[in-house]
Amino acid sequence: MSVPAGVRLRAADRRAQLLRVARRLFARDGYRGASMEAIAEAAGVTKPVLYQHFSSKRALYSALLAAELGQLTEELEAAFSQAEGNDERLRRGFRAYLDFVAGQEDAFRLLFTEALGLDEDFQGQVAAFRQWVADRVAAIIAAEAGLPEPRARALAAAIVGMAEGAAGWWLAEDRPLPVNDLADELAGLAWKGFARFPAGSGGSGGSGGPPVPTGT
Amino acid sequence: MSVPAGVRLRAADRRAQLLRVARRLFARDGYRGASMEAIAEAAGVTKPVLYQHFSSKRALYSALLAAELGQLTEELEAAFSQAEGNDERLRRGFRAYLDFVAGQEDAFRLLFTEALGLDEDFQGQVAAFRQWVADRVAAIIAAEAGLPEPRARALAAAIVGMAEGAAGWWLAEDRPLPVNDLADELAGLAWKGFARFPAGSGGSGGSGGPPVPTGT
DNA sequence: AACCCAGGTTACTGCTCAGTAACCTACTGA
DNA sequence: TCAGTAGGTTACTGAGCAGTAACCTGGGTT
Numbered sequence: 001m002s003v004p005a006g007v008r009l010r011a012a013d014r015r016a017q018l019l020r021v022a023r024r025l026f027a028r029d030g031y032r033g034a035s036m037e038a039i040a041e042a043a044g045v046t047k048p049v050l051y052q053h054f055s056s057k058r059a060l061y062s063a064l065l066a067a068e069l070g071q072l073t074e075e076l077e078a079a080f081s082q083a084e085g086n087d088e089r090l091r092r093g094f095r096a097y098l099d100f101v102a103g104q105e106d107a108f109r110l111l112f113t114e115a116l117g118l119d120e121d122f123q124g125q126v127a128a129f130r131q132w133v134a135d136r137v138a139a140i141i142a143a144e145a146g147l148p149e150p151r152a153r154a155l156a157a158a159i160v161g162m163a164e165g166a167a168g169w170w171l172a173e174d175r176p177l178p179v180n181d182l183a184d185e186l187a188g189l190a191w192k193g194f195a196r197f198p199a200g201s202g203g204s205g206g207s208g209g210p211p212v213p214t215g216t
Numbered sequence: 217m218s219v220p221a222g223v224r225l226r227a228a229d230r231r232a233q234l235l236r237v238a239r240r241l242f243a244r245d246g247y248r249g250a251s252m253e254a255i256a257e258a259a260g261v262t263k264p265v266l267y268q269h270f271s272s273k274r275a276l277y278s279a280l281l282a283a284e285l286g287q288l289t290e291e292l293e294a295a296f297s298q299a300e301g302n303d304e305r306l307r308r309g310f311r312a313y314l315d316f317v318a319g320q321e322d323a324f325r326l327l328f329t330e331a332l333g334l335d336e337d338f339q340g341q342v343a344a345f346r347q348w349v350a351d352r353v354a355a356i357i358a359a360e361a362g363l364p365e366p367r368a369r370a371l372a373a374a375i376v377g378m379a380e381g382a383a384g385w386w387l388a389e390d391r392p393l394p395v396n397d398l399a400d401e402l403a404g405l406a407w408k409g410f411a412r413f414p415a416g417s418g419g420s421g422g423s424g425g426p427p428v429p430t431g432t
Numbered sequence: 433a434a435c436c437c438a439g440g441t442t443a444c445t446g447c448t449c450a451g452t453a454a455c456c457t458a459c460t461g462a
Numbered sequence: 463t464c465a466g467t468a469g470g471t472t473a474c475t476g477a478g479c480a481g482t483a484a485c486c487t488g489g490g491t492t
Contacts, residue, residue: 116330117332117334151401154382158378161385164377164381166377170370176370186374192409193404193406193407193408193412195408195411
C-alpha cells in the first residue's frame with residue numbers, strides 16, 4: 001500500500017499514489033494545513049514531482065473531489081436503479097451512502113467537511129452532487145407521495161442532510177452501531193417518522209429492533 | 217448601521233462594529249480569504265485597531281462563533297422549553313432554527329459551512345453545539361417513542377442534519393417558500409415521514425397542506 | 433558502449449499576510 | 463491652558479508556502 005521512499009514508479013502509478021497520499025493529508029490537516037511540500041514528502045518524493053502530475057494545488061484537490069464524487073455518484077446510482085419499490089430504493093440509497101462513508105472515511109471528510117470552507121469552485125462541485133442526489137430523491141418522493149415540486153425538493157434536501165448528519169455523527173461516535181442498522185433506521189425515519197414507534201412517554205425500550213451494544 | 221471612516225468610536229462600540237464587519241467578510245470570503253487588513257479596512261480603520269480588540273485572527277473568529285452559537289442556543293432553548301407536547305416542541309425547534317437562519321444568513325454560513333473546514337478548536341465549538349441540540353432532541357424522541365439510547369441519538373443526529381440540510385437548500389434556492397411552511401414540513405417529516413401523504417404513485421397533490429407558490 | 437529520456441533532485445523566487453513597534457492627535461476634565 | 467489618555471496611524475518584520483529553473487541519473491534500446 002505505502003510506497004517506500006527512493007523507489008521509482010511509472011507515471012500512472014505515481015499519480016495514483018500521490019492522490020492517495022493527498023487524500024489522507026487533506027482529510028487530516030485540511031486544505032490549508034496540508035502543504036504541497038508535506039504531501040510530496042509523505043509520498044517519499046519532492047515537490048516538483050507533484051507539480052509534474054498536478055499543475056497546481058487547486059488542480060490536485062479538484063481531481064480528488066471529482067474522483068470521490070464520481071465514485072459515490074456511481075454507487076448511489078446503482079443503488080437507486082437496482083431497487084424496485086420506492087421505499088426499497090430509498091433504503092438502498094442510505095445503505096450505499098453509509099457504506100461509502102464507512103469505507104472511505106477520508107473521502108467523506110474531504111467532501112462534506114473540508115471542501116465547504118473553500119472557494120466557490122470547490123463548493124460548486126459538491127453542490128452539484130448534492131443537487132443531483134436531491135433531484136433523484138425528489139423524484140422518488142414525488143412518485144410515492146404525489147407532492148408538488150417545491151415541497152418535494154425541500155423534503156429531498158432534508159433527506160440528504162439527514163444522511164450527512166447521521167454519517168457525521170456515526171463517525172464522530174466511532175461507529176456505535178452497524179452501518180446497515182443505521183441505514184434502516186434512517187429509511188424508517190424518512191418513511192414513517194416517529195409515528196412507527198409506540199406512542200406515549202417512555203418505556204425503557206424493547207420496541208422490536210435488534211439489541212445494540214451500549215459499550216464504547 | 218455602517219460607520220463612516222474617520223469617525224472615532226468608544227471601545228465597546230468599535231468592538232461591536234468590528235464583529236459585525238468581520239462576520240460579513242468571513243461569511244463572504246471565508247476564513248482564509250478574509251484578511252485582517254481587509255476587515256480593518258472595511259470597518260474604516262487600520263489593522264492595529266483590530267488587534268487592540270482581538271489578540272489574533274483566531275481569537276476574532278472564535279469570538280464570533282461563540283456569540284452566534286450562544287444566540288442560537290438561547291433561541292432554541294426558549295423554543296424547546298416553551299412548548300408543551302413533544303411534537304409541538306420539535307416543530308418550534310425547527311421554527312427557531314430556521315428563523316435564525318433567515319435572519320442571520322451570514323452567521324449560518326459562518327457556523328455550518330466555514331467553521332467546519334478549520335482546525336479542531338473551531339470545529340469543536342460547533343461540534344459542542346450540535347451535541348447539545350442532539351441531546352435535547354434525543355430526549356424528546358426518547359420521551360415520545362421510548363427508544364434506547366444509541367438509536368435515539370442516531371435519530372437525533374439525523375434530525376439535526378435534516379435541519380441543516382434544509383436550511384442550506386432554502387438559502388441556496390433563494391428562500392422559495394415561507395420559513396414557517398418549511399418548518400412545518402420538516403416537523404411533519406420527522407414525526408410521520410412520507411406515510412402522511414396519500415400512498416401510491418402520483419396524483420398532483422392536494423393532500424391538505426397550504427398551497428405553495430410554484431414561481432422562482 | 434554510447435545514447436537518451438522518464439523520473440527525480442537541489443535550490444531558489446516572490447508574494448501574501450499575521451502580528452508589532454513606535455509615533456500621532458483630538459477630546460476631556462481639573 | 464495644559465496634561466493625560468483613549469483611539470488611531472505609518473511603516474515595518476518574519477514566516478510559510480505555492481510555484482519554478484536548472485540540473486542529475488539509472489536503466490532499457492539499438
